[in-house]
Amino acid sequence: MSVDVRIETGRIARFLRLRGGRVERKLRERTERVARIAAAEAPGSMGRYVDWHIETGPRGLEGVITCDHPAVLYVVQGTRPHLIRPRRRGGVLRFEVGGDVVYTRLVRHPGTRPNNFLARALRMGR
Template sequence: MSVEVRIEPGRIARLLRARGGIAYRRISARTERVARIAEGEAPGSMGSYISWKVQEGPRGLEGVIVCDHPAVHYVLSGTRPHLIRPRRAKALRFEVGGEVVFTRLVRHPGTRPNNFLARALRLGR
């Protein structure tokens, strides 16, 4: 999943696109700002999986923010209610109110979508 910030340079495209040029520095600053906001908005340790870069795209320079956490799709889209069963053991083990519980089945209620990347893009303007 990536969030892109794009700019289309005008007549002096070669000067603006050059690494260290005006457009490159502005896009880098903005992309980095949005990435830092996304790190703060991301749930749990997901923020440590966020990286950013500036690259040449089909319409000029673009800033790309990437979160490559294995569960990012489930966080952004949410999940429906589902059953959780043990894969390698006979039972699941977890704590409820400080008490250890073993069970063969958990009815997970699902999660609401948390589109922290879009929220970071809105806040980073």
Template sequence: MSVDVRVEPGRIARLLRMRGGRVERKLRERTERVARIAEAEAPGSMGRYISWDITQGPRGLEGVITCDHPAVNYVLNGTRPHLIRPRRRNGVLRFEVDGRVVFTRLVRHPGTRPNNFMARALRLGR
């Protein structure tokens, strides 16, 4: 009696990578874990703007994490010192300092350091 076993690597790879397969389930778990860490690491309310998905990329399935907050670029890359003026021509800026309400026409912002919470979440999620 003889047994003939034929292993076709292409078919095995397709089987593993197909939708709903083992690879997709593991990718989904990891992507969701990294997204939850990013939500926790994000400053202020920015975590509420984080979403994730599994998509078909050029090299197979990919886990994609997105932050749609309007200021995410400034947080990730930081800002240089800059002036802040009111939007309206004769308007004023209103904010609180040590519990006191302050009104002014100009703020000299010192800038912010970069806070790449997305890359940090990726490192922590491994």
């Protein structure tokens, strides 16, 4: 008696990448965990803009984490020192400093250091 065993790696790979399979469940758990960490690490209210989903990419299933806050690029990459002026000609800027309301026509912003909270969350979520 003889037994012939063939392992078809292509079929195994396709089976593992199926929607709803074990690999997708683990990917979904890990992606959700990293997204929760990113939301906690994000400054201010930016964490409310962190979202995640699973999609099919060129190499199979991928976990995707996004932050669609309008200032996320400035937070992640940082900013150089810059001037802030009112949007309207002749307008003024209004803000609070130490509980006092300040009105001015120009602010010399010192810039911000990069805060790549998304990459940090990915490292922490491993």
